[in-house]
Amino acid sequence: MTDEPQFAPWGTVTPAFWASQPEPSPQNPLPQPARTRVPAALAQGPANDTSEHPPPPPEEYKERVAAITATFTPPHDPQRLQWAAHQAERLDQEATATYGPTHTHTISVRELRGWIARLQGDPAAATRWDLHITQLQAAAWGMQHRITRAGAQRAVRHWTEIPDPATRLALSKELLGMLSAVTGDNSGLSRHVRKLIRKTQV
Template identity: 35%
Template sequence: MPEPLYRPWGTVTPEFWATPDPGTAPPPAEVTPDVLRAGLVKVAEIARTGHLPDAAALAARIDRDATAEYGELDLHTIQVREVRGYLAALAGDHPSGLSWYLHATQLRVTIQGPGHPDVEAATRRAYSLWRAVPTSMDQQRLGIALLTIAGDIHGPDSPLVCHIRGRLYSLALSLPPSAIASASTSAPLDNA
């Protein structure tokens, strides 16, 4: 007796191979963009009442959740990190704020490219925060990090980089020589 011939029940498509096995699909996302947005609105409300440490703690938790859900190279995560930089600047911690802004700018250029308007805006935010740094010594030290990153993104001869370089030169002329040496040899900024 011959073996029965079974005919295929349909055509196998690429979608078939992309579908996970039953029971192995990832659970639905818990940190949706709407949840992130609501969390950031709550951060803004807390900051508006003057409780910056509480706002920063909530932003750190949202950052951790967004990073776990979307990864570091995602616009949702980057936006949360920019908020963390803004909160640090509001609290008067300009080095941390600028560090967050520069970190977010580097992430943006990685996923959006150097010519993207959001990258340009992120660079402007970092530059504006740098200009608001209260002491010349900190401005010199942080400006070196800003100049390096802006040069990598926009090119060494871009108008922004030339402007930063000129501002750093003006700062260097107003500082005593010992301060200039310590600013150029200090440890690089860490990404908070």
């Protein structure tokens, strides 16, 4: 497998964005890891409360999203996942052109692309997507929202799966900056990441 991702995240994480956010309150614990591998925003059912759940995909995207998420079921076939990556990229371009880069529909499609990167065995690309997506989620729903916090937790999970120590270290500064803003400097996630960084640097 090549060290280069098959595609790069749309946009980059802006450190100044995280630095400008207030530290979260310790009374807001991080949610448990999501059990599903399909982004919640892409569920086929209706959204009862868009303040708590992202809206479902627009009608014209539902069949395409379902075809993409069907490739997430094990066993994972590399060719099917490559097809899914291509389809998700096209859907991303269309959603961005139609709704804009910060719309919840576009965010959900980009979350799909992050999942595909992880399933393709590229946790570094998945982590970059997570960092980008969490920034968009923070802008759309707020820093303390459970969706944003779940995105932060997913970023850490994928970051820990990166096998190359140099790549993990290269992404650690952005990861810690995001965690500081979303979960706080003294959160369990922040401490966990700093501990792993110290082990990597030994």
